[in-house]
Amino acid sequence: MQLQNQDEIPHDPIPVGCAKMNQCQRCNIYVLHRGEIQLAENVLMHVPFPDDCSSNDSSSNSSCSQDEDEVDNGNSEIPKSSVAIEIDCNIDSGNGNVSRPERAYWSLRVIRDAIFGRVYTGLVLKRLQRPYNDGINSTEWEVTFNRCAIKEMNWDQIRRNNSQERPLHEIWIMQYLQSHFTQQNLRNQNQDQNWELPNEQRDVDTFSQVWNLMTETNIMMLLDVFTDDQNLYSIMPFCEGGELFDYVTDHEERFPESECRYWMGHILEAVDNLHRAGICHRDISLENFLTTQDGRLLVIDFGMSLRIPLDTGGDRHLITRQVPCGKLYYMSPEILNSSPSFDGHAVDLWAVGVILFMMLTGLNPWAMARDTDAQFKYMSDGYLEQILTEWDMGLSHDAMDLLQKMLCKMPNDRLNIEQVKNHPFFNGPTTRPNNITD
Secondary structure, three states, rough: OOOOOOOOEEOEEEOOEEEEOOOOOEEEEEEEEEEEEEEEEEEEEEEOHHHHHHOOOOOOOOEEEHHHOOOOOOOOOOOOOOOOOEEOOOEOOOOOOOOOOOOOEEEEEEEEEEOOOEEEEEEEEEEEEEEEOOOOOOEEEEEEEEEEEEEEEEHHHHHHOOOOHHHHHHHHHHHHHHHHHHHHHHHHHOOOOOOOOOOOHHOOOHHHHHHHHHHHHOOOOEEEEOOOOOOOEEEEEEOOOEEHHHHHOOOOOOOHHHHHHHHHHHHHHHHHHHHHHEOOOOOOOOOHHHOOOOEEEOOOOOOEEOOOOOOOOOOOOOEOOOOOOOOOHHOOOOOOOOOOEHHHHHHHHHHHHHHHHHHHHHOOOOOOOOOHHHHHHHHHHHHHHHHHHOOOOOOHHHHHHHHHHHOOOOHHHHOOHOOOOOOOHHHOOOOOOOOOOO
């Protein structure tokens, strides 16, 4: 996906579509766990009813859609959103039967607060092929060993939101990415470019399929999206390792170059896959990568992401100026200075360069990417290697050369992602962190 022309008129981002979600209820049910039946409290379960559709959209028996900020019949004080919701009622169009959910989610404990609510850790439940009875109680559900993270977001807080965090936008981006890579994999397996996927194969259905798709792309994927009268629930596989930011701060002040190559390989793969799918993340940072127990990285937090405008040949356009967003350390100069246009690939790779700088040195490169910041001015003007040498960082010439070429002030002077991957820095040895298991 080449940049069409640096001097062209910029284009608006491609609009997003409808975020799909299922109606659910929170309930207490009996489950089979380690051979015994026990009571599971706070279980989220899809509860499809034919009335869901007729009450929301009289013209359709499969879905309904509304503006993001009009879910409670509208609020004139809330700005309109470009994201809609589509509630899937799972009605069989042939005979009107309601399909049975095959998964449910047992919410266990709060692990952290979130902007619009909180995040729970939980376990995935699967429906048994036949009910299990122990002579006292009966259940249709079994506890699996698959852990999940349940992000619970309050609808009232979402409606009052004045920040750039857009949960429905984020959900649509994730669903788009999931569908994109699922279809890509199925096409590759079929080897027929003209083959059209049947509807029932367009989405990822099982935990293992979701996990495999994540490890192939280094992108966080969804298990389910639920809604009820009070909350929106975004459900994803749970990552044992936590944020990359915590890993960096909890370990040595800086990483050896060999370990940086390991982590950067995953980061570059994630960003490359986003860009190939036509997505600019806009908030790449150490905080927005999660580590898995086997040492993979997954990029998260797509609330500020944009769809990159493309021409008919698939080359990308510059994007029109947007409200600056992201974390200050990672913002590129063109975003921080509200330039009339920006390249979606270049701003993400700038942030990747900042991450590499922090890993190699244990320091932030500057307070902000403006010429009023003396450190930024000198480093981005070509003196980065000289400064790091004076600081006696002990970095190789290849490491400092890569940093300099990723952190050029002018976007068209920076390396693209293929040039970064092929830089001599990555020809050196790679070391897996000691606490990672295969």
